[in-house]
Amino acid sequence: MNFITNYKSIFFLTLIVLLPLSCNKDVGSNETLYPLIPTNVDANAGTWKPMFLTSNSQVAVPVPVAVTTPAYQSELTTIKNFQSLLTSGKRKSIEYWSGGGVLRWNQIFRELVARYSLPPAPLSNGTYIFPDADNPFADPQFPFANPPYAARAYSYVSVAMYDALKAAWYYKYLYNRQAPYQVDNAITPLMPQVTIPAYPSEEAVMAGVAQTILSSLFPAAVEEITLKAGEQRNAALWSGKAAPSDISAGLALGKAVAQLFLTRASGDGMKNAIGTPDQWKAFQDTATKHGQIPWLSLDVPARPPMLPFFGNVKAWMMTPADIVNVRPPTPPSTSSSEMQSQVSEVKYFSSNLTRERQGIVLKWADGAGTYTPPGHWNDIAEEYIRDAKFSEVRAARAFALINVAMHDAAVACWHTKYYYFNPRPTQMDPSIKTGTGIPNFPSYVSGHSTFSFAASTVLSYLFPSAQNNYESMANEASLSRLYGAIHYRIDIEAGSDLGKNVGAFTVSFAQSDGAN
Amino acid sequence: MKIVKLLGLLGIILTHQLKAQTLSDGLMMPKKDLCTGFLYSTDSWKNYWEGTLKRDNMNLGTVTTTSATWVGSYGLTEKINLIAMVPYVWTRASSGTLHPMQGVQDLTFGGKYRFFKKEFQNSSLKTFAALSFSLPLTNYTPDFLPLSIGLSSKTVAVRINSVYTLAKNWYTGISGAYIFRSNVTLDRPSYYTDGQLFLTNEVAMPNQFQFFGNIGYKKNNWQVEINYNQQNTLGGGDIRRQDMPFASNRMNFAKIGINGAYYFPYPKGLAAHATASYTVAGRNVGQSTMYTAGLLYIIHFKKEIQTN
Numbered sequence: 135m136n137f138i139t140n141y142k143s144i145f146f147l148t149l150i151v152l153l154p155l156s157c158n159k160d161v162g163s164n165e166t167l168y169p170l171i172p173t174n175v176d177a178n179a180g181t182w183k184p185m186f187l188t189s190n191s192q193v194a195v196p197v198p199v200a201v202t203t204p205a206y207q208s209e210l211t212t213i214k215n216f217q218s219l220l221t222s223g224k225r226k227s228i229e230y231w232s233g234g235g236v237l238r239w240n241q242i243f244r245e246l247v248a249r250y251s252l253p254p255a256p257l258s259n260g261t262y263i264f265p266d267a268d269n270p271f272a273d274p275q276f277p278f279a280n281p282p283y284a285a286r287a288y289s290y291v292s293v294a295m296y297d298a299l300k301a302a303w304y305y306k307y308l309y310n311r312q313a314p315y316q317v318d319n320a321i322t323p324l325m326p327q328v329t330i331p332a333y334p335s336e337e338a339v340m341a342g343v344a345q346t347i348l349s350s351l352f353p354a355a356v357e358e359i360t361l362k363a364g365e366q367r368n369a370a371l372w373s374g375k376a377a378p379s380d381i382s383a384g385l386a387l388g389k390a391v392a393q394l395f396l397t398r399a400s401g402d403g404m405k406n407a408i409g410t411p412d413q414w415k416a417f418q419d420t421a422t423k424h425g426q427i428p429w430l431s432l433d434v435p436a437r438p439p440m441l442p443f444f445g446n447v448k449a450w451m452m453t454p455a456d457i458v459n460v461r462p463p464t465p466p467s468t469s470s471s472e473m474q475s476q477v478s479e480v481k482y483f484s485s486n487l488t489r490e491r492q493g494i495v496l497k498w499a500d501g502a503g504t505y506t507p508p509g510h511w512n513d514i515a516e517e518y519i520r521d522a523k524f525s526e527v528r529a530a531r532a533f534a535l536i537n538v539a540m541h542d543a544a545v546a547c548w549h550t551k552y553y554y555f556n557p558r559p560t561q562m563d564p565s566i567k568t569g570t571g572i573p574n575f576p577s578y579v580s581g582h583s584t585f586s587f588a589a590s591t592v593l594s595y596l597f598p599s600a601q602n603n604y605e606s607m608a609n610e611a612s613l614s615r616l617y618g619a620i621h622y623r624i625d626i627e628a629g630s631d632l633g634k635n636v637g638a639f640t641v642s643f644a645q646s647d648g649a650n
Numbered sequence: 651m652k653i654v655k656l657l658g659l660l661g662i663i664l665t666h667q668l669k670a671q672t673l674s675d676g677l678m679m680p681k682k683d684l685c686t687g688f689l690y691s692t693d694s695w696k697n698y699w700e701g702t703l704k705r706d707n708m709n710l711g712t713v714t715t716t717s718a719t720w721v722g723s724y725g726l727t728e729k730i731n732l733i734a735m736v737p738y739v740w741t742r743a744s745s746g747t748l749h750p751m752q753g754v755q756d757l758t759f760g761g762k763y764r765f766f767k768k769e770f771q772n773s774s775l776k777t778f779a780a781l782s783f784s785l786p787l788t789n790y791t792p793d794f795l796p797l798s799i800g801l802s803s804k805t806v807a808v809r810i811n812s813v814y815t816l817a818k819n820w821y822t823g824i825s826g827a828y829i830f831r832s833n834v835t836l837d838r839p840s841y842y843t844d845g846q847l848f849l850t851n852e853v854a855m856p857n858q859f860q861f862f863g864n865i866g867y868k869k870n871n872w873q874v875e876i877n878y879n880q881q882n883t884l885g886g887g888d889i890r891r892q893d894m895p896f897a898s899n900r901m902n903f904a905k906i907g908i909n910g911a912y913y914f915p916y917p918k919g920l921a922a923h924a925t926a927s928y929t930v931a932g933r934n935v936g937q938s939t940m941y942t943a944g945l946l947y948i949i950h951f952k953k954e955i956q957t958n
Contacts, residue, residue: 161833161852245847248840255892256708273891434708434745487749489789493837496793503842503893513840513849560747567749569794571894619749 164241165516167233171326172525176649179527180304183647185450185534186398187297190304193390195383198309198333201317209377210318216372217322224372225324231369232325235340236295236529237520240512242344242362243291244505246352250279252503253437253574260435264408270354277352281581282444282544284506286404287351289450289534289541290395295343296534298391299527302339302384306331315374324373332377334384336526337370342388350396402448407441414439421555427468427562429555429576440575445549450538451639457546460635462628465556465578473562476622480559484566484619495569495618498582498611502571507582507611508540511589514607518597531649535592539640543588544581546636547629551576559619569618579629580621583612587633588640595641608633673733673760673780673809675823675864679725679948686722687946689923693717695936698796698895701888702933711745713796713936717755721946729764736787739799748797751790755800758784760807773816780809780827792853793836795895796936802897803855804832819869825862831855834897843896844887853898856885866909873911879927880904889934899934906930907940919948 180190187193199205231238254262254274263274270276277283311333315323330336345363349356367385370376376384417439421428431437449457466472483491500507515536519529556578560566573581590604597604612630615621644650679685694714697706719737726732735758742750760782768775785804792802806829813823836851843853859882866875886900907927914920925942929935 161848161850161854165849241847241849244840244849245842248842248847249845252890252892255705275891432747484749489791492791492794496791496837497839499838503890504838505840505842505847510840566747568747569749572747 165513165520167237167520169229169232169326170234170237170526171328171523172528173523174525174528175328175330176303176525176527177307177330179300179525179649180307182300182527182531182649183643184297184300185293185538185643186395187301187391190297190301193301193387193394195301195305195334195387198311198379198383201312206317206377206379209379210314210321212378213314213321213371213374214318217324217374220324220372224368227365228324228369228373231337231366232373234520234526234529235337235366236299236526236533237516238366239291239295239340239344240516240533242359243288243348244509244512246348246355246359247279247284247287247509248503248505249355250275250277250352251284251506253278253280256435256437262435262437267353270352275354279352279506280440281500281506281508281585282407282441282447282548285508285537285541285544285585286402286447288508288512289537290351290399291344291347292530292533292537293450294347294392294395295340296527296530297395298339298343298388299336299530301387301391302334302336303527305334305383305387306336309333311380313375313380314377321374323375325370325375330525332375332380334387335367335370335376335380336384337376338367338381338384339388339391340526341366342385342390343392344388346389346392347395350399398448403443403446407444407447408438409443411438414442417442417552417555425467425469426555427557429557430561431574432558432560432572433574437574439552440573441548442552442575445545445552447545447548449542449545451643452542452546452636456639457549460546460632461550461553462579462632465554465624465628468557468562476624477559477562477566480616480619480622481563481566483617484559484568487569487617487619491617492569494610494614498614499570499618500582501573507585508537508544508589510611511536511540511585511593514604515589515593518593518600522597528649531644531647532596535596535640535644536589538643539588539592539637540585542639543584543633543636546632547579547581547584548575550579550628550632551581554578556625559622566619568620570620572620577621578625579632580612580615580625581629582615582621583608583626583629584633584636586611587630588637589633591634591637592640592644595644673762673782673807673811673825673827675811675813675825675862677813678728678762678764679723679731681725681728682951683725684722684949684951685724685946686720686949687944689717689719689721689942689944691717691719691925691940691942693938693940695929695938698936699889699932699934700891700893703891704937709746710743710748710796713741713743715799716740721944726761731762732760733762733782734759741797741799743797748794751794751797751799753790753799754788755790756784756786756802758782762811773814776813776815778809778811778813780807780811782807782809791837792834792897793838795897798897801831801855802834806830807860819867820865821868821875822865823863825860827858827860827862829858829860831857836897841896843898853896855898856883856900858883864909871913871915873909873913875909877907877909877927878904879907886934895934901932901934903932903935904930919950921946921948 265274265276310331313332315321341363348359418428558577586608590608593604594601612626696712717737717739721735723733739755740752762780766777786802809827811825815821861880864877883900886898905927909925911923923944927940929937
């Protein structure tokens with residue numbers, strides 16, 4: 135009887151001990167950001183070279199009223215009223231945006247891309263319909279933020295934000311108006327105190343850019359984008375960092391700059407990137423005419439190729455001639471013994487998918503439903519930018535440079551893929567099973583390799599002490615595609631070289647943009 | 651009665667989240683009896699629920715999960731049984747290019763305690779509490795669904811079972827379980843689920859509730875039962891349109907099944923077992939049909955001891 139009673143107690147004791155342990159399952163959804171106090175305010179950023187604007191004063195910002203005027207004094211009263219009514223929710227918003235607006239918006243873009251990077255489902259008759267920008271809530275949702283779409287999206291938001299912030303810096307130091315908390319001691323600074331002139335508000339500039347461009351790229355998310363943008367402006371207001379007139383000037387500047395970018399976007403060639411069935415057939419015919427096995431979609435049912443004319447989309451740092459000039463050399467013929475040995479190597483990795491290699495495949499897969507490879511490199515860059523304690527404008531520069539390079543990488547890579555129209559390993563040998571989904575576009579050259587080496591080249595320029603780390607990540611990301619049996623080694627080698635070449639164009643811009 | 655004891659070890663083996671009916675039923679091994687054996691099962695589905703939308707996927711075709719499971723149950727006392735099992739799992743898709751997976755999955759280890767027993771004239775009522783744990787024995791990934799061999803979460807399950815036996819031949823039981831699940835770790839630094847991007851490799855696994863009910867009849871060397879098995883995941887996101895399943899999805903199902911057992915007259919202590927089950931409703935799971943066959947054997951370590 136004793137025996138049983140003991141077991142009974144052990145049983146319930148174990149229960150009591152284990153239950154609370156198993157309940158602790160909180161996971162942080164975001165990478166932590168700390169209140170941003172930049173090591174350098176970059177007072178001369180108004181003289182840095184724009185990436186797209188003709189000058190940092192291209193969009194006019196009117197002279198602000200003096201802080202001594204009754205109009206401004208009544209703005210201060212408004213702020214004091216807000217500060218007397220701060221809820222914990224509003225304090226949370228202030229804290230959230232204190233982590234740095236550029237870093238926050240970068241996290242938000244990545245979330246949007248991850249939400250929208252899903253391909254359309256096939257219809258029951260085996261065909262697909264394309265996402266419709268004018269009906270974004272439908273099935274399929276708009277957009278399908280695949281890697282080229284995402285690369286372009288990241289670049290537009292990042293470059294527009296950077297150019298708009300340089301313009302903001304130009305006017306800030308032109309007009310030199312202080313922040314409300316500096317003018318009036320009764321206003322408590324609730325964001326880190328950084329002595330940067332307040333007019334126009336950089337938070338409002340970012341909000342205006344992000345709201346305008348993101349709503350155009352992700353129209354179905356307009357509500358939450360607008361709320362986030364509004365929250366950022368309010369955080370600046372409630373924190374005593376910006377007066378209503380600082381904010382309205384910033385918002386107007388941000389939106390005006392964003393409009394210039396949207397005009398560029400409407401004519402950058404993206405509209406024609408899908409092409410027509412006749413054009414898709416022409417790729418096949420060209421490859422066949424050259425005696426090559428043309429690429430075929432391995433999706434069931436076969437899916438139209440992903441953005442076959444993305445290679446004609448306008449790049450940021452490269453001319454169309456540059457894109458042709460950096461195109462990797464012709465791959466071995468699909469009927470050559472050299473190609474056979476490439477296929478055999480892929481087959482080896484398919485048959486020997488060790489747990490270690492599978493981990494590398496999954497780490498870098500960044501496929502459907504994720505923030506994509508360009509998003510992964512933004513994720514990598516984020517920690518370096520955060521830890522460097524860059525000013526908002528310098529953080530924007532870093533993201534702009536990385537994303538410009540990755541957009542150009544997408545253009546050059548897609549140009550190459552559809553120029554050669556090479557089949558995937560599994561098309562050459564159907565017994566090759568893959569450790570991740572096979573992307574629906576030609577094989578040569580690897581997009582992961584091109585993106586990764588373009589990003590690592592720019593990151594190495596920005597943070598030279600971490601160069602080895604970036605290069606080893608780029609190598610691992612590239613090889614993950616061979617381990618996953620979806621790319622040949624030649625795709626990876628040529629893609630890596632292409633990425634480095636493309637990245638060099640951006641580095642060369644950065645070397646002479648006045649920010650060093 | 652021995653057939654009944656054997657049957658206690660058998661039953662529903664869920665492929666991705668293994669548990670045995672033995673933890674959910676009302677059957678006990680006598681003190682110092684060990685029942686052990688192997689079960690072989692095959693589970694396959696062509697249609698699945700993407701959230702609540704039922705569909706097929708020609709890039710997967712039919713997904714088949716095969717498992718070979720060692721099971722053991724030991725009578726520590728008349729009132730306490732210890733139960734353990736380890737499956738080896740193979741997965742494959744009949745269409746598309748995804749790589750098949752295989753490996754040793756999770757160890758489940760638990761105990762069942764009979765804390766209430768009441769005999770009536772022609773019937774009896776027994777109630778049990780069971781506590782079990784599971785943990786992955788290998789470093790398999792939960793991030794290759796639907797071909798991952800498991801979800802790799804460590805679990806603690808608490809169960810209450812009640813069994814009513816009528817006139818020797820008929821029995822019926824119900825069982826409810828609450829399953830605590832530990833976070834799992836992915837190889838990647840971010841993932842999107844349930845409307846949110848998570849910038850971490852750690853995934854919170856919502857807890858689960860399970861319900862099991864059966865009605866059975868036993869006579870001579872034969873036993874047959876029908877059962878109902880339901881799982882509700884208490885949280886988690888749906889599979890998005892045209893996305894792949896994810897470890898923390900809200901995986902719910904209701905299955906109906908039939909079990910049969912035959913107790914061999916010779917050699918004494920050997921039993922054969924077969925089950926079939928079919929998923930009648932689900933969310934974020936395949937509409938699977940599963941068949942299991944197994945052989946079990948009872949070893950009496952101290953049969954001379956009078957245990958009553």
